[in-house]
Amino acid sequence: MGRxxxxxxxxxxxxxxxxxxxxxLKSYIETNGTGGNWIALxxxxxxxxxxxxxxxxxxxxxxxxxKHGGFTEEEDNIICSLYISIGSRWSIIAAQLPGRTDxxxxxxxxxxxxxxxxxxxxxxxxxxxxNQQKDTNGIDENSSYSNSLSSSALxxxxxxxxxxxxxxxxxxxxxxxxALLWPKxxxxxxxxxxxxxxxxxNNNPMIQNAFTSPQVDLxxxxxxxxxxxxxxxxSIMHSSVxxxxxxxxKSATTNEGIQELENELDEILNNRNIITMEDEYRVAEFDCxxxxxxxxxxxxxxxxxxxxxxxxxxxxxxxxxxSTNLMQEGMxxxxxxxxxx
DNA sequence: AAGATAGGCAACCGCTTTGAG
DNA sequence: ACTCAAAGCGGTTGCCTATCT
Numbered sequence: 001m002g003r004x005x006x007x008x009x010x011x012x013x014x015x016x017x018x019x020x021x022x023x024x025l026k027s028y029i030e031t032n033g034t035g036g037n038w039i040a041l042x043x044x045x046x047x048x049x050x051x052x053x054x055x056x057x058x059x060x061x062x063x064x065x066x067k068h069g070g071f072t073e074e075e076d077n078i079i080c081s082l083y084i085s086i087g088s089r090w091s092i093i094a095a096q097l098p099g100r101t102d103x104x105x106x107x108x109x110x111x112x113x114x115x116x117x118x119x120x121x122x123x124x125x126x127x128x129x130x131n132q133q134k135d136t137n138g139i140d141e142n143s144s145y146s147n148s149l150s151s152s153a154l155x156x157x158x159x160x161x162x163x164x165x166x167x168x169x170x171x172x173x174x175x176x177x178x179a180l181l182w183p184k185x186x187x188x189x190x191x192x193x194x195x196x197x198x199x200x201x202n203n204n205p206m207i208q209n210a211f212t213s214p215q216v217d218l219x220x221x222x223x224x225x226x227x228x229x230x231x232x233x234x235s236i237m238h239s240s241v242x243x244x245x246x247x248x249x250k251s252a253t254t255n256e257g258i259q260e261l262e263n264e265l266d267e268i269l270n271n272r273n274i275i276t277m278e279d280e281y282r283v284a285e286f287d288c289x290x291x292x293x294x295x296x297x298x299x300x301x302x303x304x305x306x307x308x309x310x311x312x313x314x315x316x317x318x319x320x321x322x323s324t325n326l327m328q329e330g331m332x333x334x335x336x337x338x339x340x341x
Numbered sequence: 342a343a344g345a346t347a348g349g350c351a352a353c354c355g356c357t358t359t360g361a362g
Numbered sequence: 363a364c365t366c367a368a369a370g371c372g373g374t375t376g377c378c379t380a381t382c383t
Binding site: 014015016017050052053056057060061068069103104107108110111112115 | 354
């Protein structure tokens with residue numbers, strides 16, 4: 001037997017709220033509050049709605065100072081950086097953005113931001129699939145490395161990498177002591193990347209730099225060559241970076257999301273005793289690298305953060321300046337915590 | 342002009358967490 | 363310590379609108 005329903009489903013109205021319902025709910029709560037009991041509230045005020053529905057309507061729409069749409073670039077940055085750090089904990093992310101609801105942010109992420117940031121991935125995956133279909137070695141083409149990750153984990157990894165590639169690679173690498181702890185790239189991986197580089201027509205110095213130092217080691221860090229079963233010994237390094245805000249602090253202390261991500265990665269990585277050429281190819285094809293390496297367009301590489309949708313209100317479309325500190329702290333903390341840096 | 346498709350968003354569903362008794 | 367109702371939360375659904383063919 002399941003739990004009793006919170007309301008009489010048969011006599012409860014569903015679907016969009018009418019202006020009258022909105023007004024009724026809003027005026028009652030503004031004068032009387034919720035009374036600490038959402039379930040009883042609709043009956044009190046004569047609404048044929050589920051209490052949960054009333055609560056949601058109030059929190060997401062009727063509550064004062066709610067903002068809808070018109071996300072600023074700074075808000076975008078915060079959402080992205082927090083998503084990278086803590087994943088899809090929308091309520092926590094929303095708590096960092098006054099006037100925004102978790103639902104709003106979630107929708108905004110799913111419908112716009114994610115595509116904005118990861119849009120190129122799809123294209124690159126398609127290219128990759130085309131190439132893989134030419135293989136005749138019998139390896140399951142559907143078991144691609146990237147497909148092994150959950151969408152959330154993969155998105156976060158790719159965002160990490162893309163962001164890394166666009167921030168000054170030298171300054172990060174040289175100034176971040178943890179980067180020195182990263183293992184060297186396996187020669188075969190390095191070779192594959194270099195081949196990709198050579199095959200490209202890309203002469204953008206920034207991109208070349210990105211390939212030759214931090215990205216390479218970042219890649220290696222994500223895909224270690226050794227089968228490491230001693231995860232507990234080195235997988236978590238306590239970060240010396242002060243967390244930003246309660247959300248990140250909570251994430252840093254509980255490590256739940258990060259641990260989950262780490263476990264997911266470990267599960268994959270521990271099954272990879274041997275790096276095959278196919279794996280190497282996939283590594284080289286890992287999106288941010290491929291994007292940076294493909295079709296020789298430095299503009300394309302530089303505008304990934306800018307809007308594909310023609311939004312021109314931002315003067316620094318590829319800039320994360322407004323959240324540089326947040327990015328560095330949150331992102332790298334995540335890496336340190338989750339990937340054994 | 343009409344149908345098909347895609348995108349955006351509000352709302353719902355159901356699982357988890359919290360806290361009172 | 364345990365139970366259970368309420369609240370919180372994230373994922374999913376479905377409707378509406380815009381765009382494409």
